[in-house]
Amino acid sequence: MLGEEAAHKLEMRIERRIQMSGLRERKTLETFDWAFQPGLDKSLVLELARLEFVRRHDDLVVTGKSGTGKSHVLQAIALRACQEQMTVRYARCVDLLDDLYAGLADGTYPKRLRRWAAADLLVIDDVGLGQVKKREDEPTAAHTLFNLVDRRHARAATAVSSNIKLSAWGKYLGDTTLAAAILDRLAMHAVRIDIDGPSYRQLVATERAKQRGATLPDDSPQP
Ligand SMILES: Nc1ncnc2c1ncn2[C@@H]1O[C@H](COP(=O)(O)OP(=O)(O)OP(=O)(O)O)[C@@H](O)[C@H]1O
Numbered sequence: 001m002l003g004e005e006a007a008h009k010l011e012m013r014i015e016r017r018i019q020m021s022g023l024r025e026r027k028t029l030e031t032f033d034w035a036f037q038p039g040l041d042k043s044l045v046l047e048l049a050r051l052e053f054v055r056r057h058d059d060l061v062v063t064g065k066s067g068t069g070k071s072h073v074l075q076a077i078a079l080r081a082c083q084e085q086m087t088v089r090y091a092r093c094v095d096l097l098d099d100l101y102a103g104l105a106d107g108t109y110p111k112r113l114r115r116w117a118a119a120d121l122l123v124i125d126d127v128g129l130g131q132v133k134k135r136e137d138e139p140t141a142a143h144t145l146f147n148l149v150d151r152r153h154a155r156a157a158t159a160v161s162s163n164i165k166l167s168a169w170g171k172y173l174g175d176t177t178l179a180a181a182i183l184d185r186l187a188m189h190a191v192r193i194d195i196d197g198p199s200y201r202q203l204v205a206t207e208r209a210k211q212r213g214a215t216l217p218d219d220s221p222q223p
């Protein structure tokens with residue numbers, strides 16, 4: 001009976017961690033179609049999901065075109081970390097920046113930065129997607145990301161996904177020097193994965209079109 005109660009408490013604790021993490025979807029590696037993405041090293045991803053890299057305070061940088069499963073993989077790893085009772089914070093890059101900018105307006109920026117910096121695993125998803133707000137005064141987007149990555153560097157693991165080339169971060173963040181400084185820190189202790197393959201979204205779209213009996217227009221992108 002006691003065992004059951006303890007198990008229930010643990011489940012509640014994990015549930016709370018997932019809620020606090022900012023993960024909105026619960027992707028898992030069990031639902032990942034490895035055969036669809038043969039260029040992705042399955043054993044490496046499964047090894048990462050054992051979370052030793054988090055315990056070692058290493059970073060993880062996943063690049064690749066849109067729809068190749070970068071967010072799926074990072075979200076699954078983040079979920080595993082919640083289940084392992086780690087403190088996880090997940091956000092898309094633009095949402096993380098918006099959260100910190102909101103703190104500039106009401107004086108909670110330092111507190112918010114500390115919270116993002118304190119997580120055992122921070123996932124900054126979708127760098128390159130969406131418009132980064134241009135700010136004239138400091139901290140700019142590049143400053144903010146730099147502050148965060150610098151604070152966490154070699155102290156806690158940060159996982160990043162990007163569908164633009166790392167060399168394009170300078171333009172995206174509006175500051176080539178700071179972007180280089182961020183990448184320099186991430187590169188030092190980072191596992192790098194580049195998913196070179198097809199888009200799963202295209203597969204889903206094609207399958208749906210087939211099911212509807214519709215034919216795709218000739219100029220639609222091929223999966
Ligand atoms: N190999 C796969 N097996 C099963 N589902 C997949 C696979 N790859 C991607 N998906 C699913 O396809 C959708 C798009 O994938 P995901 O969001 O991970 O792409 P992404 O690489 O992050 O793209 P973007 O650069 O546009 O953010 C998601 O719903 C994801 O769960």
Ligand SMILES: [Mg+2]
Binds near residue numbers: 126
């Ligand atoms: Mg993504």
